[in-house]
Amino acid sequence: MSGGVAGSRRAFLKRSAAVVATASAGACGRRGEGEGEGATAQVVLPGETLRAVGKAVLPGELGADGTERAVAAFERWAADLEPVAELRHSYLVPGVRYSGPDPRPGWAAQLQGLETECMKRHGTSLAEAEIGQRREMLAGRVQEARGDFGPPAEAGHVAVALMAHFYRSAVARDLCYRRAIGQEQCRGLAGAGDEPAALAGAAA
Amino acid sequence: MRRVAQTRVVESDVCIIGAGISAAMVAERLAERTQASIAVVEAGRRTAGLAERARTRDRMLAYGENPYPGDHVAGQIGTGAMYNSMAVGGAAMHWGGAVPRYSPEDFRVRSLYGVGFDWPIAFDDLEPYYQEAEERMGVAGEQGPPEYDPRSKPYPMPPLPLSYNLRRMREWTDAAGIPFWTQPWARNTEPYQGRNVCQRCDSCYVCPTGAKYTPDFAFDRLLADGRVDLVPQTLVRRLVLNADSDRIESAQAVRTDSPEETVEIRAGTFVIACGHAWSAHLLLNSAGGRFPTGLANRTGNVGRYMTGHWFASGFIELPMQLFPGIFVNNSLLSHRFASPGPLDRYLRHDLRLWESDVGRAPRLRGDDRRTLWGDEIVSDWRARTQAATARIRAYYDVIPDRESRLTLDPSRTNSLGDPMPRLGFRAAQATLDLERHTHDAIESRFRELARSGGGKVMRTQRSQLFEHPGGGCRMGDDPATSVVDRWSRAHDHENLFVVGAPTIVSSGCANGTLTFCALSLMAAEEIGRGLR
Numbered sequence A: 001m002s003g004g005v006a007g008s009r010r011a012f013l014k015r016s017a018a019v020v021a022t023a024s025a026g027a028c029g030r031r032g033e034g035e036g037e038g039a040t041a042q043v044v045l046p047g048e049t050l051r052a053v054g055k056a057v058l059p060g061e062l063g064a065d066g067t068e069r070a071v072a073a074f075e076r077w078a079a080d081l082e083p084v085a086e087l088r089h090s091y092l093v094p095g096v097r098y099s100g101p102d103p104r105p106g107w108a109a110q111l112q113g114l115e116t117e118c119m120k121r122h123g124t125s126l127a128e129a130e131i132g133q134r135r136e137m138l139a140g141r142v143q144e145a146r147g148d149f150g151p152p153a154e155a156g157h158v159a160v161a162l163m164a165h166f167y168r169s170a171v172a173r174d175l176c177y178r179r180a181i182g183q184e185q186c187r188g189l190a191g192a193g194d195e196p197a198a199l200a201g202a203a204a
Numbered sequence B: 001m002r003r004v005a006q007t008r009v010v011e012s013d014v015c016i017i018g019a020g021i022s023a024a025m026v027a028e029r030l031a032e033r034t035q036a037s038i039a040v041v042e043a044g045r046r047t048a049g050l051a052e053r054a055r056t057r058d059r060m061l062a063y064g065e066n067p068y069p070g071d072h073v074a075g076q077i078g079t080g081a082m083y084n085s086m087a088v089g090g091a092a093m094h095w096g097g098a099v100p101r102y103s104p105e106d107f108r109v110r111s112l113y114g115v116g117f118d119w120p121i122a123f124d125d126l127e128p129y130y131q132e133a134e135e136r137m138g139v140a141g142e143q144g145p146p147e148y149d150p151r152s153k154p155y156p157m158p159p160l161p162l163s164y165n166l167r168r169m170r171e172w173t174d175a176a177g178i179p180f181w182t183q184p185w186a187r188n189t190e191p192y193q194g195r196n197v198c199q200r201c202d203s204c205y206v207c208p209t210g211a212k213y214t215p216d217f218a219f220d221r222l223l224a225d226g227r228v229d230l231v232p233q234t235l236v237r238r239l240v241l242n243a244d245s246d247r248i249e250s251a252q253a254v255r256t257d258s259p260e261e262t263v264e265i266r267a268g269t270f271v272i273a274c275g276h277a278w279s280a281h282l283l284l285n286s287a288g289g290r291f292p293t294g295l296a297n298r299t300g301n302v303g304r305y306m307t308g309h310w311f312a313s314g315f316i317e318l319p320m321q322l323f324p325g326i327f328v329n330n331s332l333l334s335h336r337f338a339s340p341g342p343l344d345r346y347l348r349h350d351l352r353l354w355e356s357d358v359g360r361a362p363r364l365r366g367d368d369r370r371t372l373w374g375d376e377i378v379s380d381w382r383a384r385t386q387a388a389t390a391r392i393r394a395y396y397d398v399i400p401d402r403e404s405r406l407t408l409d410p411s412r413t414n415s416l417g418d419p420m421p422r423l424g425f426r427a428a429q430a431t432l433d434l435e436r437h438t439h440d441a442i443e444s445r446f447r448e449l450a451r452s453g454g455g456k457v458m459r460t461q462r463s464q465l466f467e468h469p470g471g472g473c474r475m476g477d478d479p480a481t482s483v484v485d486r487w488s489r490a491h492d493h494e495n496l497f498v499v500g501a502p503t504i505v506s507s508g509c510a511n512g513t514l515t516f517c518a519l520s521l522m523a524a525e526e527i528g529r530g531l532r
């Protein structure tokens, strides 16, 4: 019974994800080391282009270090993402759900595409283009995205995935409120009743 | 190589089928108070233990993954409102741990208000078992006004602290004259039974610290003490009658990891603790001989009167600044309207309030649909945090129809060919007749509450999902209209008990699991009497 219908669908999706990832790997990434048969090939997102996108879409208020931390956190998150993973059950809805196939090959291709377009349009790499030029290029690409930042893995475009990942974080919430709220941080019960402290250096 | 079919035989005084929270209550009580040997047979396997939960929590938060991977049995999927979790601990591995009691009125709605059904027991009959269930789980709670929150002893632990957000909201509700108090939770505010104190991780679906009660803790203890024989990955397909009497003789099962291996469990007493869907399913699937429509089903009531509550909910904008994220998994509760006193027209519901970031979350596009970038997103977000959002919800009583029914679905079978359950919940006409009145009254209550705080209702929603489902083997004194008696013993089989959710008569206006546990303990008292 363990090899039921759900199991075989999952295996199929995993295999498809691996094929997509492998097919794209030559152009936009490299295969992970030591992967076994049927394992998903690891696609690394081009870091410089991703950082150029980060500077265009993440808040400047974060500062250079904060932006770097947010992009690096996204990279780690993307590296650990498992396609076709078993998802949290829906409440009182029968059936096991799995996440979609690997979004990373597509994201890597998008970053590659941005570089190519930037070179053609502006004669520079994305990192050297002005922030306004980068945003202009991204605008059409994020038009279809959900307005409310859904799960980053479901974002059609890597720029939206990066923003969605950041805006779900405790760092983003604390930045917005300029308070040390520390959502989901296992903070202990003490202090729960207090108004959260102002962040050091934050204007009220 | 062909594998040879094997049958393993398990013998015990008591066989508990299912290893969810109701089973844990029965097993613990019997283990402590009797010398009986106890086998607990569970279709699913053991899932992520405490040591793994910090990691699976991180992945749940990052990727939405199931923190208890593999906690289901392939092919065991029905249709309708049911849980997926089939594993040691059952659905309560995932639960939030909100454990209000039902109100005394829930047990007597026919006598008091002329609608629905009275239970065969009163709140006072169940009260000691409520207390016992709270002590077994470890419940942290605040005593509400005694007229709305009756209890004979204090909660085992002090309540979870109100966050800054909830404190401000309570000032608002106090000013509005509606008594709210802290929701009781099966989460520790003090070290309890060797488990940790809540660390406010706000991921209660999986608790990385062990502060939330989950039934696997009870089974681990019982296993360590050698008091139960836990038989996981073993799906009971049917119960078999004694040739000469209506006693149950054995349970026939298969290993879910190697279906060619069958397991026969022989016991003096059988306890079905398979939750709201699989309990009636097992009885119906055991049809044959003298019980052609299913065991315990002489009067045709197995699978009927499936029940659960509906709700109305809303978001209220308040003119104050709150800080969503301080403690999302605590809330305020009121049973003021679950114990409403005399009524012209039936209307009973609870009220629950949470902090919320609805309307105050970051967004990619502004009101004019223009894409926002960088600092614009933060400015737009910040501007919307100057006011606050409270989430409010009212669970209300739904009267189950006799045709609210679990049946076997021959068009959907597992790999063994057994039909899967189809759950067709249905509210009785009395509830449908009251529906408009119910919603109008609740929504006007939301508006009044909002107005009293200088706020407004942003939006409301209605849900007809039968939450905290139960029924299908309801209890009663009259075998013509029920499946089990007040002690959860099947009218038709002296050595068969069905415990917890399936036995409830109605779902009241409160989360149900504490009541399922109290009923299971009451059943365990009766089972124990026969064993001593």
Ligand SMILES: Cc1cc2nc3c(=O)[nH]c(=O)nc-3n(C[C@H](O)[C@H](O)[C@H](O)COP(=O)(O)OP(=O)(O)OC[C@H]3O[C@@H](n4cnc5c(N)ncnc54)[C@H](O)[C@@H]3O)c2cc1C
Residues within 6 Å of the ligand: A091, A092, B017, B018, B019, B020, B021, B022, B023, B041, B042, B043, B044, B083, B085, B086, B087, B088, B089, B090, B091, B092, B093, B094, B095, B096, B097, B098, B099, B205, B234, B235, B236, B237, B273, B274, B275, B276, B278, B279, B282, B468, B500, B501, B511, B512, B513, B514, B516
């Ligand atoms: C996300 C979530 C949050 C929740 N939050 C709350 C809350 O805050 N408060 C509240 O009151 N309730 C809550 N609930 C509901 C609560 O979890 C359930 O009411 C409770 O766990 C039901 O317990 P049970 O013992 O009746 O059944 P289950 O937990 O379903 O256990 C039954 C067990 O029996 C096994 N079984 C079934 N058939 C067979 C068979 N034929 N052979 C062998 N084994 C079998 C199953 O595998 C299962 O493990 C929540 C549920 C979920 C999913």
